[in-house]
Amino acid sequence: MKKFSLFLFSPILSFKVLAAPAEAVPTDSATPTIGLSTSELLVLAAFLLALVALFATVVMLKALKVIVNERLHPKPFIKYEAPKPLDYETWQQQKKQKPNIWSKLLSLKPIEEEEALVIPHAYDGIHELNNPVPRWFNVLFYGTMIFAACYLYYYHISDGPGQDEEYVAEMDKAAANKKAFLATAAEKFDENSIKPDPSLIAKGKTIFMANCIACHGEHGQGIVGPSLTDEFWLHGGSINDVFKTVKYGVPAKGMASWEKTLSAKNIAEVVNFIMSLQGTRPANAKAPQGEKYEPKSAKDTVTHESITKK
Numbered sequence: 404m405k406k407f408s409l410f411l412f413s414p415i416l417s418f419k420v421l422a423a424p425a426e427a428v429p430t431d432s433a434t435p436t437i438g439l440s441t442s443e444l445l446v447l448a449a450f451l452l453a454l455v456a457l458f459a460t461v462v463m464l465k466a467l468k469v470i471v472n473e474r475l476h477p478k479p480f481i482k483y484e485a486p487k488p489l490d491y492e493t494w495q496q497q498k499k500q501k502p503n504i505w506s507k508l509l510s511l512k513p514i515e516e517e518e519a520l521v522i523p524h525a526y527d528g529i530h531e532l533n534n535p536v537p538r539w540f541n542v543l544f545y546g547t548m549i550f551a552a553c554y555l556y557y558y559h560i561s562d563g564p565g566q567d568e569e570y571v572a573e574m575d576k577a578a579a580n581k582k583a584f585l586a587t588a589a590e591k592f593d594e595n596s597i598k599p600d601p602s603l604i605a606k607g608k609t610i611f612m613a614n615c616i617a618c619h620g621e622h623g624q625g626i627v628g629p630s631l632t633d634e635f636w637l638h639g640g641s642i643n644d645v646f647k648t649v650k651y652g653v654p655a656k657g658m659a660s661w662e663k664t665l666s667a668k669n670i671a672e673v674v675n676f677i678m679s680l681q682g683t684r685p686a687n688a689k690a691p692q693g694e695k696y697e698p699k700s701a702k703d704t705v706t707h708e709s710i711t712k713k
């Protein structure tokens with residue numbers, strides 16, 4: 404056994420020896436450390452091959468040992484005992500107890516029952532069996548007939564819609580769907596298309612109360628975050644800028660990106676609410692931070708008055 408294990412490990416040892424100089428060579432920073440050179444690969448392949456050969460040898464040796472053992476000390480065969488034959492009646496009863504789903508589905512009768520199925524007349528000595536098709540098949544068959552009659556009546560006699568009319572109807576439906584889709588698509592909000600919309604303020608307030616007051620205060624007066632009620636802004640004061648700040652956040656400064664938490668519509672709502680806070684001057688408001696926002700054109704002016712007076 405000792406000899407054998409030495410034999411088993413010798414390829415591994417030899418691989419170690421072979422691999423050692425390769426390891427000793429300082430690896431260039433440009434060459435990836437996991438990549439193997441061709442010679443290393445060859446050594447590895449040879450090693451694996453040797454391992455497989457070794458395994459096969461061991462298996463064959465084992466088999467040989469078994470054969471030799473069996474030859475020297477043959478073991479007697481176990482005596483085979485045939486199972487007791489089942490008598491016909493019990494077999495039939497057993498069979499009857501559990502009818503096969505398959506034969507039930509196809510209403511197959513066992514061959515032993517055939518005698519009972521014979522119809523008592525013969526044509527040239529040929530007997531017929533009374534073996535009706537299963538009920539489901541008949542239902543299907545007569546069903547197709549009824550369907551055909553209905554189809555014939557609806558489309559050909561009572562003047563149901565023809566192919567052309569059906570086509571037109573489908574196209575009308577698709578056009579209506581398209582219109583509905585485009586209408587909802589126009590509802591999509593982003594930082595470029597956002598417009599002041601006073602109807603969104605109420606919903607925006609609930610969103611603000613649920614998500615933002617911890618840092619911006621109940622009245623937007625500012626706590627950890629800046630006051631949202633003055634005209635000084637860190638990241639721009641147009642409705643588009645505010646939308647952008649809320650959507651993408653300022654993660655480095657503790658303002659989260661709300662893109663994943665709130666839908667675009669929700670952001671539009673909360674942004675409209677924030678714009679409605681302009682100039683509300685709540686008590687204990689935080690000192691203004693950032694730059695004063697000067698609207699570039701009249702339509703950029705979104706003040707408390709302009710937004711609520713629509």
Ligand code: HEC
Pocket residue numbers: 610611614615616617618619627628629631635636637638639645648649653656657658659661673674677692693
């Ligand atoms: C964890 C605290 C925190 C929460 C919650 C939070 N913010 Fe902020 N927010 C901040 C901080 C801090 C800043 C300032 C970022 C900076 O210094 O650049 C800020 C900045 C802003 C700004 C830009 C202000 C400016 O002067 O440009 C807006 C707008 C804003 N937050 C809206 C919101 C809205 C809307 C919510 C809720 C959906 C919200 N924030 C929730 C901490 C928060």
